[in-house]
Amino acid sequence: MSKPLSSKDWFGKSAAGLVLGFTLALGAAGLFQRLAGICDTFFSTKGQFAMWLMSPVWALTLSFCFMFRSTVRAWLWLTGANLVVWAIVLILEGPQA
């Protein structure tokens, strides 16, 4: 059994949640934009929906990032999640570019 969870390393974990949570949210919005086939954001309602998606993804990543066992794990796992999302975004963009 690894060492118990503690709020002592809150700074490293929440920094990971704040930074990588934001890029993850941006990736999620991008994923939605690709799937919905839109490129305009502010003037289309689908684009607005994509923007709204960022709030729950970012806020919930930040809320749950404390559940990682350590700061290092938080950064690694969230980096991994980012890579997966952004890879799909880039693949979907590929043929169109």
Added chain:
Amino acid sequence: MKLPTDLVKMYKEIHGWVGIVSGLALFIAFYAGAITMFEAPLQRWASPPTTLAPAPSLARTPELVSKVLAVHPEAAKGYEIHLSVGSANPARMSWTSARGEEAEHGGGVKHYASLAADGSVQVVDGGPSEVAQFIDVLHQQVGLPFAHEVAMPIMGAIALLYTIALVSGLVVLLPSLVSDLFALRIGKNVKRMWLDIHNVLGLFSLPFHIIMALTAVVFAFHDQFYGAQGVVFGGQERGDRGAASIAAAPPPASLSPLQLVERIERQAPGFKPEVLVYGQGRGGLPSLRVQGSDARFGLRAPTYGMAGLDPETGEITSTDYMPGMQDGWSATVTSFFALHFGNFGGNAIRWSYFLLGLAGAMLFYTGNLLWVESRRKKERQAGAVEQTRATKILGALTVGVPLGCIAGISLTLAASRLLGHSATYGLHSAIYYAVFLGMTVWALFRGAAGAGTELTVCSALAMLTIPLSSLMVGPGWFDSESLWLVDATAVGLAVLMVFGARNARQRARYGPSDSVWAFDTKA
């Protein structure tokens, strides 16, 4: 539900810290937000009877518009025709002179026009009271007196902390959920009682709080979100709406307001048009928008939905924000706004949101009380006989900030009656912050125990200045009977606060003497 104890313990500590950092700001946001549910009636309540000549009929409105534009050609850039005229909209026609950022957030000088009995144009600059709008901004900026672009990111950070507080609070509550759910132990153990109240308020209004937290994050950071999406994924960024230049006066709209209203009613039965907004769209072309409401649907803006119209034919050309005519995506996005604003379902939902808002304010207040109580316990375990300075300061702020906010809003509302036409946004702001800061400083100076009773009594008295101001000005200020509900609500809240003051006094005298809520016996 069983959860690992280390997880619960960790989230309990996180809950305490994010709560204590954001709690007082959230109290102000929720208290002011609850009041903002009745922004429109409050504006009517606070507005002095107009000095303008009675508004011309809709049929005579084209005459008014052409006469005003002859004298004030700058109004052609954008003006509104109010279809219903009352104390909140004293004039048939209004326009705003503001620049850039100022215009985007509803600032600038408003002008109101009417036709005098002899047919000449009459324009006044002071319009309906802006006190309700001040309370709305106070709500949006969690009580911070800073410029919009400074206050909003801070509000966003508070909203993120609020989300963490909701998640962590739920994790902490889950293990004892079943046994604590319907328990409200009012008795000798004060901390237990506050905790039960805190849990009940938090759990039963959780969906409301989730909506508020996530929408607030968007309201704070939408510029940044759109900006980041624009940079990374390309596409058109949010346009600069202040950029439209003053072109030559656009050709007068082919249809008169009366004809437009008739066309709108034919195309959208059930929609109640309230304002026609004339402006210049992209390329300086005349644009026309209708604002109104439809009780069957949620609305995009706090009190209205809108549709784009062709000024020449009256045909509805843009339905993105038109209640009942939106596609699935627009309706979904609108529902996020409507759920925050509580503008669906009429007055029943408005009152529910008002109560949920006050319950939210109580949630944060009880959270602060619990923090102070558990600090006391921890410090006593650590051998301290007296409260530390930090706990004393926090106890004082927990009393001073909420009560300062309540009294400040009450007095600035009542002041609208004394000031009449000389009331300005700045003056209302000055009154609020003077009271707020005065009471907060008093609490810090006197300590939580003394200030708790004194300031609650002060707040109750401040609340009573609201009905007092109504008695002073008389029924001339009331354009409808229902506005007396404002005064009735104020009396109700004042009575609640008198009870609160009595309890605080009891506790200060007879409660545990090592508490921050006890009178300092050495003094």
